[in-house]
Amino acid sequence: MMSFFHSYTPLFELALFNTLLAFSQYVVLRAGVFSLGTAAFAAIGAYVAAIVVTTYGLPFWIGIVLAIAIGAMVGALVAIPLARLRGVFQALATLALVQIVLSITLNWVDVTNGALGINSIPKTVGLVGLLIAVAIVTYFMAAIGSSSIGRAFDVIREDETVAVSLGISVVKHHFIAFVLSGAIAGLAGALHSYNSYSITPNEYGFNMLVIVLAMVVLGGRVSIWGPIVGAVILTVLPELLRGFQEYRTVVQGALLMASIIYLPRGVADTLIGAYRRRRIAEETSRMRETVTA
Amino acid sequence: MKALVLEDLARNFGGLPAVDGIRLEAPAGRITGLIGPNGAGKTTVVNMITGLLKVTRGRIKFGDDDVTEADATQLARIGIARTFQNIRLISDATVLENVVAGFHRHETTGTFANLFGLPSAQRERRALEDKAMILLEQFGMTGLARHPAGGLSYGHQRRIEMMRALAMDPALLLLDEPVAGMNDSEAHSLADIFRNVARRGVAILLIEHNMRFVMSLCDHIYVLASGRLIAEGTPDAVGRDPRVIEAYLGA
Numbered sequence: 001m002m003s004f005f006h007s008y009t010p011l012f013e014l015a016l017f018n019t020l021l022a023f024s025q026y027v028v029l030r031a032g033v034f035s036l037g038t039a040a041f042a043a044i045g046a047y048v049a050a051i052v053v054t055t056y057g058l059p060f061w062i063g064i065v066l067a068i069a070i071g072a073m074v075g076a077l078v079a080i081p082l083a084r085l086r087g088v089f090q091a092l093a094t095l096a097l098v099q100i101v102l103s104i105t106l107n108w109v110d111v112t113n114g115a116l117g118i119n120s121i122p123k124t125v126g127l128v129g130l131l132i133a134v135a136i137v138t139y140f141m142a143a144i145g146s147s148s149i150g151r152a153f154d155v156i157r158e159d160e161t162v163a164v165s166l167g168i169s170v171v172k173h174h175f176i177a178f179v180l181s182g183a184i185a186g187l188a189g190a191l192h193s194y195n196s197y198s199i200t201p202n203e204y205g206f207n208m209l210v211i212v213l214a215m216v217v218l219g220g221r222v223s224i225w226g227p228i229v230g231a232v233i234l235t236v237l238p239e240l241l242r243g244f245q246e247y248r249t250v251v252q253g254a255l256l257m258a259s260i261i262y263l264p265r266g267v268a269d270t271l272i273g274a275y276r277r278r279r280i281a282e283e284t285s286r287m288r289e290t291v292t293a
Numbered sequence: 294m295k296a297l298v299l300e301d302l303a304r305n306f307g308g309l310p311a312v313d314g315i316r317l318e319a320p321a322g323r324i325t326g327l328i329g330p331n332g333a334g335k336t337t338v339v340n341m342i343t344g345l346l347k348v349t350r351g352r353i354k355f356g357d358d359d360v361t362e363a364d365a366t367q368l369a370r371i372g373i374a375r376t377f378q379n380i381r382l383i384s385d386a387t388v389l390e391n392v393v394a395g396f397h398r399h400e401t402t403g404t405f406a407n408l409f410g411l412p413s414a415q416r417e418r419r420a421l422e423d424k425a426m427i428l429l430e431q432f433g434m435t436g437l438a439r440h441p442a443g444g445l446s447y448g449h450q451r452r453i454e455m456m457r458a459l460a461m462d463p464a465l466l467l468l469d470e471p472v473a474g475m476n477d478s479e480a481h482s483l484a485d486i487f488r489n490v491a492r493r494g495v496a497i498l499l500i501e502h503n504m505r506f507v508m509s510l511c512d513h514i515y516v517l518a519s520g521r522l523i524a525e526g527t528p529d530a531v532g533r534d535p536r537v538i539e540a541y542l543g544a
Contacts, residue, residue, distance in 0.1 A: 143410020146418060148400045155394050158383045165343060166461065167369030167398035176404070222385065265385075273385070273441075280440055287436070 009127055013195060015235040016130035020188035021208070022215040022227030023137050024181045029221045030150075031177035032157035034087050037078060037094040038212050040101040041071045041182045043204035045189025047105060050118040050199055060124040064190045071186020072179045079178035083171050098209055105201035117200030118193075125194035133191055137184055141224045149176060154222070218259055220266025229268045294321040294494050295356030295372070295464045297342065302351035304337055311337045313520040314351065319465070324487060324497040326507040326528075329517035330540055335500045336378055338517070339467050342498075343375050344368045355465065370398050374463035376454045378470045378500075384443025388434060391442045391453050392425040393418075395460025428456045431486070448479050455483070465496045472506055484510050504541070508532060516540065 021038055028035040045067035052063035082093050105112045112118070144150050152173045156163045160170055193199050211234060219230020237255070241248045263270045297319040304312045312334040319325040329335055340346040342353060344365035353361045360368060374395075382391050400421075406414045429435050432452045437445065442453055451471060458466060468487070472480040480503070487510060491497050501507045507514060508528040516524040516531055518540040524531050531537055 139410070140408070143414070144408055147407035147410065147414045148397070148402060148417070149404070149407045151390070151394055152397065154383060154386060154390075155397075158385075159381050161345065161365075162377075162381045162383075162394075164345075164365035165369055165375055166394055166457070167366055169366050176408075276439075276441070 011235065011239060013127055013130055015232050016127075016134050017188060017192050017195070018212075018215060018231040018235050019134050019228055020130075020137060020184060020191070021212045022219065022231040023141055023224075024185035024188065025212045025216045026221065026224075026227040027141070027144075027184065028177045028181045029216055030145075030157060031153040031173055032160070033174050033177050034090045035078075035082075035094045035178065035181060036091050036209050036213065037075070037097050037178075038181060038185045039204045039206075039209040040094070040098040041074060041185030042189035042192070042208070043098075043101045043105055043201070044074055045071045045186030046193045046199045046204065047112055047118070047189075048186070049190035049193040050121050051111065053124075053194075054118055054121055060122075060194050063194070064187065067186040067190035068183050069186075071189070072183035074186075075178040075180070075182020076175065078182075079175045082178075083174060095209070098205070102201055102205055105204070112201070115201060117198055119198040121193055121197055121199070123195060123197055125191050130191055130195065133187060137187070138224060138228070144180070145224055149173065153177065157221075214256055216266075218256060218263075218266060220269035220272075222265075222269050223272050225268040225272070226266050230266065233267070295496065296320045297465050297496055297498065298354040299338075299342070300352045300354070302338070302341060302348060302353065304334075304341055304346060304349045310520050312341070312517075315515075315517065315520075315522045317515050317522075319496045319498045321464070321496045322491055322494045323512045324491050324499055324510055326511035326514035327498060327500045327517060328502070328504065328507050328514060331502075332519075333517040334520040335517055336469060337520075339375060339469050339498075339500060342368075342467060343373060369461065372398075372461070372464035373467070374458040374461040374465070375467040376451075376458050376469055376471055378473070380447075380450045380454055382442045382450055382453055382457075385441055387439050388429070388442050388445070388449075388453055389422060389425055389438040392428055392456045392460055393421050395457035396421045396424065398461055425456070425460065428459060432456055447474055451475065452483075455486070459490065463495060465498070466490065467498050467500070469500045470502055471499070472501070472503060480506055504532075 021042060024038040024041065048067045048070050049063035052058050052066055053060055078094070078097060082090060085093055106115055152163070152168045155166065155168055156170055156173055163170055215230035215234050216227050218233060219228065220226025237252055238248060241251050244251050259267065265273065299315060299317040301314045301316060302312060303310060303314045315338065317327070327335055327338065337346065341348050344363055348361055352359060355371065355373065400417060402414045402417045426435065426438065429438055434449065434452060437449065442450065455471065472483055484506070487497060499507060499511060511528060514525065514528055514531045515522055516537050523536045523540060524534045
């Protein structure tokens with residue numbers, strides 16, 4: 001039993017790291033912001049954390065705090081010029097941010113060590129550390145989701161005209177979403193640095209951006225279960241599809257396409273919706289029975 | 294107690310005047326009607342008052358303030374609420390959640406408490422849900438509180454919009470064709486609610502198509518045709534006005 005668990009530890013850790021990234025993507029999508037900036041924020045967090053430990057010899061927790069703070073700050077800096085953009089324009093502008101961060105990590109060799117990346121980062125974060133981080137972020141997402149901010153996010157995402165007519169400030173809430181997205185991805189990047197011994201610029205490129213977006217779209221964008229379910233599925237799926245060998249990515253892509261066509265609201269939100277409908281139907285039929293009896 | 298005053302209000306779309314210099318007053322505690330045939334510019338007027346459309350010419354005054362340049366969020370914050378002609382609800386959210394959204398301008402919990410899920414944020418949520426349930430009771434929809442709004446009938450969805458607007462506890466309420474598609478008895482039950490709201494000192498501007506409904510409810514009626522005011526006065530006077538009859542029935 002223990003050995004089974006042991007051999008899958010890296011997979012669990014990857015699933016937890018992906019869950020954090022998915023939360024970073026989820027929080028912007030929930031607020032109706034089509035940001036693809038998660039990969040950039042995560043790269044910033046990873047490099048800040050790695051440099052703090054390897055170059056300055058500071059303890060790892062300082063690296064984590066700084067990664068979160070700088071991630072949040074970059075999120076805030078991005079939110080201001082992007083406040084007027086919507087939809088596909090937001091996507092393009094944040095995609096540009098990912099490119100900018102990628103080219104900085106590749107070319108600012110003195111600080112980032114260029115394409116070679118930063119190696120021999122002491123491993124200070126394991127499965128337990130990642131679990132604690134996911135638990136904390138999940139708590140925050142649940143708290144924010146059921147607060148005034150979560151309610152405002154939902155209205156803005158569904159209909160901005162209604163939101164402003166109710167006095168909800170779109171600029172303020174988009175700003176909050178960007179800051180949260182930056183902070184969560186910064187944390188994810190830092191933990192990845194301290195968990196995987198080395199980081200390279202290309203880990204935080206187009207590939208990550210696509211897979212993180214896929215996790216939230218597949219899992220669901222409203223309930224906090226969405227990013228968790230999506231991250232677990234897209235982490236485990238490649239392992240399950242090992243038998244297909246070189247067709248693995250084709251099968252994975254086809255499954256993703258099918259799920260988006262048949263479950264456009266995502267796995268978690270669809271299941272939760274179905275469960276609620278059934279409960280309401282049961283309640284109404286029970287009420288009818290008491291009326292007739 | 295604030296009144297809405299429009300002075301020489303105009304809006305062009307690509308050079309074409311949709312609303313061409315109208316003057317209107319909606320006093321507090323009264324239901325003022327704005328009627329006119331399709332395409333007369335009624336919804337354009339509402340969108341200018343609520344800040345969704347920029348004004349080409351003229352002024353909008355609310356109480357003692359000139360709010361011509363204010364944006365939609367600011368106007369909602371000072372107590373201007375509206376319903377939409379084409380119903381706009383969050384269809385996946387429950388009835389209760391839709392109504393609670395209307396309380397946004399009265400929320401007092403700080404961003405920090407909301408971010409950290411502090412007890413004050415949770416208390417506020419429960420308090421708002423209780424207040425929303427009181428509204429649901431007034432509209433006879435308590436049993437539907439946990440239903441997704443999108444799955445309900447047209448009449449119910451109209452009521453949810455109304456409750457959301459009332460949750461704002463507005464000083465000015467703009468109703469954009471609130472009884473469109475309702476039968477007479479449904480419309481009558483809403484009329485009673487509107488009278489009660491007005492009695493509390495709210496200024497109501499009722500935009501309608503249904504002449505009978507407007508005539509029975511309004512103290513003062515403005516008639517709009519092709520972006521211009523063609524008549525105003527008491528329901529009786531307006532109903533007899535030959536220009537109004539011509540605009541509605543054609544020459």
